Amino acid sequence: MNVVFYLLAALTIGGGLAAVLLKHLVHCALATTVAFAGLALLFLQLDAQFAGFAQILVYIGAVAILIVFAILLTRGSELPKGGVFSPSWFVGLVIAAGIFAVLAWAVLESVRAVPQQTAIPDVTVRDIGNALVGRYVLPLEIVALLLTAATIGAVIVAMHEKERPKP
């Protein structure tokens, strides 16, 4: 627990809070990007270099851009008339606070029993690649198929339909 961890945690949590609370959707997308970057830096802090850079590539490079595209394509930069929060916002807030309380209680109660490995794991990208095409080759193929299907499906769902004459 050093200063870097607290700074990165504050960056991530602040980005997440801003993403949920800000009014303009474009600002929300920017704050989400900050939260994603903080998470990638936390991964690097945890000596998971590959996951950290994959997070930067996938989330900051692709998902954030996709969110901005969706906001601009759906006229989301204008403020809605009925406010940005739903009428039942208080119930949602209570549910989220309750779940955080339960999770924090469970973590603080049980973490003493968990063994703490403090040595830095000696894992290189070569090991990850070998594991991906060795032991985890079937999940890798399934994920490849899923990504292809999801991309084609997203294009088909969002494609502009021609006006059909009503029967």
Next chain:
Amino acid sequence: MTTPLAGYLLVAALLFAIGLAGALVRRNAILVLIGIELMLNAANLNLIAFWRFGPHPEALTGMMFAIFSIAVAAAEAAVGLGLVISIYRHTNITELDKINRMKG
């Protein structure tokens, strides 16, 4: 005093709660998707933290789980935002409480 693992798990729990609150409280469908992405990211942080401080990091299980989870989350974001754009094309709204029929 808390251990490093507890610190990471608490950050992940807080981020999960923030994402859940965003998904439950906001009216815009895109903000709900952002909340879901934050929740998935919090789960990934848990996986990586357990991989780092667990007994057998060289087995790479937590790392692999996080990498596959990132890939699945990317697919989910693509399909979800495609659905939001399609709904907007049909009905001209993105507020979830105004979407009250499934027929286009």
